[in-house]
Amino acid sequence: MTERGNVPSIRAAQVRRAIVPFEQPLRTASGMMQAAPLVILDMPTSAGITGHAYLFCYTPTVLEAAARLTQDVAKALAGQPLAPYQAMQKLRSQFKLLGTAGLLDMVLSAIDMALWDAWSKFLGQPLATLLGADLSLPREIPVYASFGMENADQTRRNVEQALGDGHRHIKIKIGHSTLGADLTVVEAALEAMQGRASLLIDYNQGLTVAEALVRCKALDAYGLTWIEEPTSFDDLEGHAEIARHVTTPIQAGENLWGPTQIAASLAAGASDLMMPDLGKVGGVTGWLQASAICAARRVSVSNHFYQETSAHLMLVTPGAHLLEYFRMADPILEHPLQVSEGRARVSDMPGSGVAWREDRLKQFLF
Numbered sequence: 001m002t003e004r005g006n007v008p009s010i011r012a013a014q015v016r017r018a019i020v021p022f023e024q025p026l027r028t029a030s031g032m033m034q035a036a037p038l039v040i041l042d043m044p045t046s047a048g049i050t051g052h053a054y055l056f057c058y059t060p061t062v063l064e065a066a067a068r069l070t071q072d073v074a075k076a077l078a079g080q081p082l083a084p085y086q087a088m089q090k091l092r093s094q095f096k097l098l099g100t101a102g103l104l105d106m107v108l109s110a111i112d113m114a115l116w117d118a119w120s121k122f123l124g125q126p127l128a129t130l131l132g133a134d135l136s137l138p139r140e141i142p143v144y145a146s147f148g149m150e151n152a153d154q155t156r157r158n159v160e161q162a163l164g165d166g167h168r169h170i171k172i173k174i175g176h177s178t179l180g181a182d183l184t185v186v187e188a189a190l191e192a193m194q195g196r197a198s199l200l201i202d203y204n205q206g207l208t209v210a211e212a213l214v215r216c217k218a219l220d221a222y223g224l225t226w227i228e229e230p231t232s233f234d235d236l237e238g239h240a241e242i243a244r245h246v247t248t249p250i251q252a253g254e255n256l257w258g259p260t261q262i263a264a265s266l267a268a269g270a271s272d273l274m275m276p277d278l279g280k281v282g283g284v285t286g287w288l289q290a291s292a293i294c295a296a297r298r299v300s301v302s303n304h305f306y307q308e309t310s311a312h313l314m315l316v317t318p319g320a321h322l323l324e325y326f327r328m329a330d331p332i333l334e335h336p337l338q339v340s341e342g343r344a345r346v347s348d349m350p351g352s353g354v355a356w357r358e359d360r361l362k363q364f365l366f
Contacts, residue, residue, distance in 0.1 A: 008047035008082045008122060010115075013074035016040040017067045018364040019060060020331055027148040029175025029206030036328045037063040039070050039107075040361065043114040045082050051118025052354040054329055055110035055279055056305055062103065070107045077111070082122060084115040088285050101257040105280060112283025113309055117352040127284070127352045128312035139346040141314045143307075143325040143339055144169035144200060149176070152188035159192040166341035168197045169225065169322055175206035179215050186222055200251075200322075202228035209238040216246040226251040226273055239270035249273050254304035258282050259289040266297050273321065277304040284313065291317045307337050308353040311346045329354075332361040 018038045026033045039055040055070070057063045076094065080087055092100065092108060100108060120127045129135065145162040147155070147170070155172055162170045172189055174182045189199055201224055207215060212230035219227060226249045231238045233255035243250045252271035256262050257280055265271050276290045287310075294301050295318035302321045303310035305328065314320040323344050330336040334355040338345045347353045 008045040008049065010077045010080050010082055010087070010118075011044040011046060012078050013071065013111075013114075014042040014044070015067050015071040015074070016042075016361075016365055017063050018332065018361060019063070019366065020329065020364050023327065025148070027150065028173050028202075028204040029149060030204050033058070035060075038329065038332075039063065039067045039110060040332075040356070040365075041070060041074075041110050041114050043074070043077075043111070043118055045118055045122065047082075047122055049118055049121045051114035051116070051121065052352075052356065053110045053113035053117060053283075053309075054354065055106055056328065057106075066103060066107060069103060070110060073104070073107050074111055077115075082115065082119055084112065084119050085285060087115055088112050088283075101261075105257050105282065109279050109281065109283040109286065112285050113278060113306075113352065113354075116284040117309075117354060121351040124350050126312065126346070126348050126350060127309065128315040128346055129348075131288075131312070131316045133312075133315040139315060139348065140343045141311055141320065141323045141346065142169065143167070143323040143342060143344050144171050146171045146324050146326040147173070149173035149204075150185070152184050155185050155188050156192045159189050159197075163193065163196055165339075167325075168342040169200065170197050171200035171202055171228075171324075173202045173204060175203045179218055182215060183218065186219065186224075190222065198225045199223075200225045200228065203230045205229045205232050205255075207231050209235065209241055212238075212242050213245055216242055216248065216250075220247045224248050228252070228275075229254070236265055236268040236270040239265070240268050243269055243272060251275055251302070253277070253281075255280065258286055259293055262290045263293045266293065266299060271299075273300050273302065275302040275304045275324075278306040278309055278313075284309065287313050287317075295319060307344070308333070311337055311344050312352055315346060332357055332364065 021035045037057040037060045043051040120130045145167040147158040228251040249272040251273040253275040254277040300319045300321040334357045
């Protein structure tokens with residue numbers, strides 16, 4: 001046990017900016033992404049232990065603002081005890097009048113992740129173990145390979161690549177100009193799978209509710225695992241209308257801000273499944289709260305991005321479903337998440353598994 005007086009204090013954070021190229025461009029119904037704009041956060045402590053986290057900003061346009069905001073917000077923690085839950089409660093209380101949904105919530109989420117990484121390192125335990133994962137069970141989670149929106153030929157190649165890597169769950173993005181084009185791509189994926197994997201599809205909010213009712217009902221015939229975000233994430237009534245008329249499970253959650261919005265989505269019947277994003281739900285603290293809400297409603301939980309920390313959390317999440325596998329930060333990580341035969345192996349090293357390979361990171365800093 002650690003004596004109360006020996007709890008280290010938090011020191012001034014270091015914040016850097018990086019743009020890390022994707023292995024291949026990620027096309028969605030909303031546009032094309034070539035690289036990951038990342039805020040790189042280090043939270044040192046008086047014990048000589050540093051917590052690490054990154055924040056995916058989606059577009060370089062906001063990267064500088066996100067980095068500056070992270071630096072400014074983290075200043076309030078300097079000198080405070082390393083106690084993630086209490087530290088974040090105190091920090092969030094400063095923004096009650098302003099509100100946090102948006103960029104501020106993303107910054108708070110990254111800080112929360114870094115604090116939990118430092119705390120679990122200080123206690124000498126993997127994050128999953130600290131949160132109560134059973135050491136006698138395998139530290140493995142089924143994953144799904146994630147691909148962008150492509151034509152039928154490229155989709156076949158992506159599926160064949162994923163099958164060759166041992167994946168048994170594969171997600172593709174659709175939202176082409178016509179329903180026929182969407183169905184052509186879905187059929188190409190299923191043909192390439194030959195029953196060896198399940199197919200998940202993602203519309204990235206690309207449809208109106210009326211369009212979604214037509215397209216998603218047509219997709220019911222294909223035995224998909226889920227249809228993700230067919231319409232605007234904040235249109236809970238629209239998503240609920242789609243869910244009522246479509247038999248394929250509707251998946252949402254990656255764009256919901258914090259446990260409160262996740263609770264509202266489930267209460268509205270807007271999603272059959274839930275996939276929180278650690279960068280928007282409130283980091284580790286927000287995930288634990290959100291997953292408890294899902295558990296109370298017996299809703300299965302997957303993740304969106306942040307696979308390294310999410311893998312630990314999935315081990316202690318009731319109704320854990322699938323882990324998204326997208327190697328966004330792999331080029332700058334010292335120990336990328338290990339995946340084999342469609343399953344992620346969660347590391348037994350102390351912390352969340354996020355640590356920088358500085359020689360590679362320096363190539364992408366600016």
